[in-house]
Amino acid sequence: MDLPENFAERICLATPLNHELDPSITLHKVLPSPAFITLKHLLISDIPTLSDIPDNISLLSSLESLTLIDIGIRSLPETIKYLPQLFELSVFNCEMLQSTPALSQFIQYFIVSNCESLETVLSSMGEPYDKPIPCTVLLNCKNLDSHSYHTVLKDVISGIELGARLNSANEEGDDTIQYLLPAMQGIEYCSHYSSTQVSFTLELPPNLFGFAYYFVLSQGHVGEGVGFGCDCYLDDISGERICITRENIFKFRWQCDERIILLNSDHVVLWYDPVSCKKIMEEIKAINDVNNTSYNPKLTFRFFIDENVCDEVVIQECGFLWIYQEEMVSATIFESRDQEETVSPSDLQSNYQEEAVPPAEKLDETKDVRCLLEELLHIGFGGDHMKPLLFGEEKKE
Template sequence: MMTDHSKIRLFLPSTALSEVPSTIMHLKNIEWFGFNISYSLQKLPLNFASKIALMDPIKHKDDTCIMLSRILPTSVFFSLKILNFNKCKRLSKLPDNIYVLQSLQVLQLVSCHVITSLPKSIKNLQQLIDILILDCEMFQYVPPLPPSILYFNAINCKSLEAVSSLTSEPPRNKLYASIGFCNCTKLDDDAYEAVLKDLKSRIELVANNDGYPHNEANNGNKFLYYLPSKESIINEWFPSYYCREASIIVEVAPDHKISSCLVGCILISQYQYFNIWDKEVIFGWKCYLKKGCNEWEWIEFLPIENT
């Protein structure tokens, strides 16, 4: 058990406990609660914890997915904000009724080696903004995601091949998105195109000021997309401005509103994911508008940190 001021983090992993101890049922101010997947989780009260980490069941004969399908529609999960599955080696899939978690904002799958995809019902989680899939060796397919998604990262999922359109419609009130497929080396061309189409739709919303307040549409928009190297496809999407140099000059029409939309793409070969606490790499670009002979006006500086 760890405490942080008034918040309590209670983890009981890999113990001989097959049921949640009754002595903790009435604890207050629990922020994180970690336990093995168990039917006893159904007994936990509403608002018991806003963040829950689940691990493999202890010696239970029922299928893990079946257990989850019975556990999720109970009071403890109704107000849940973050759900983490950590090293669930027996979890082959998530139940279709995950849509009942209407307060869920973050879903994490870490080292769940036999899970192959997310359920199609994931698109019905209207508050979900962040999905992390890390070190899931058999993960193969990403279905359509809810339009609320701002962060999606699949890391070291080396069986991942297929990605449907990421969202049916990008959120119109958010100016930031980070989508990553680091070390997902089997990602096929159709999946690659689907991800780039999602990027294009977000850029078009900003470029057209569609759905954004006028004074916010051009203020620090960052859409960060990380993909395995497919240079031919990148060149097709950015044919006019493809360059290997450290700097590039782009000519624009005199009546072009240069402030309306600025798109930059950095292609990095042989990229490998690492722990951001061990190393830090910073990319970015500075943009200037030429106003005369040797006269440049600074427009924007965009750093991309912890990449």
């Protein structure tokens, strides 16, 4: 607590020497001290008796990364989202962790690994968030409840579509958006096209703004630097095959010291790569411009794992999430893979107008509710005095 400001950019708090003290109380006292106010990187490790991260962690206005390893917390404080400089939050091997809060839009990397008690993850895509978290990893967190899992998948779709549009608005934008989640039985992923083959040929649908890739990995061991990718080849009008993207590889930031990582169940990987996506879309447009046609060429995609750093893990399923033009409403994870529906603005307006005019029987029900409300007001609140305020009836004392 007596350390001066700017003492260090990085501090690690590990197993306390005095096991009789409550580490949560100690941490609450230490965090407001000068050395921590200017801290950029904080690691809290190997303290199984630390059951709470104090709310006053929000005082660390300079904190850029927070890493928690092998501690006894059951949840993360909601005040984490008020850290203005925090761009990386990593939680490893916290076996008691059950829930995580909504996070700040400034976080770039959110990684939770080997926290098998995790059940609840709150959405971070609501207002006032205007951009996605570019990298989200929920590794071996296979006990997420159904509601949280669907919430995460909604964030995946929203994040990918929002990120694609933000990258398009910024001509220099090249931020890859990456997600890794445990695969769940019976869950329809956000795919509009899927295949059990790692290589296949298809035509892109019309009115397409872009697309994201996905695949399901089997359980097994992977190297810390494992890379994933998808090559794309184009068959032009003459039948010639052209390689468009050759080195479309990305690597997850696992942020752990282990060289070999165990996937203890199947996992789904989803990512949006604006560079390869733009390159493919521009190549198709160039062919059409040269030939002055609306010809939709066939594309061959080949999904792969970097074999140099991967052992026994295979791709079980792969495919795409189509991102349509703004006026199109794309299918969601709750729609069938075989049925995609496009809703026009006129249809939406028609549906709204129909709902705006209630049928006759609904008006009768409204009268019944009004009578019941009048009785309740009369019994509980002296309803004769309240009627003029609520129903506009004249009542003189």
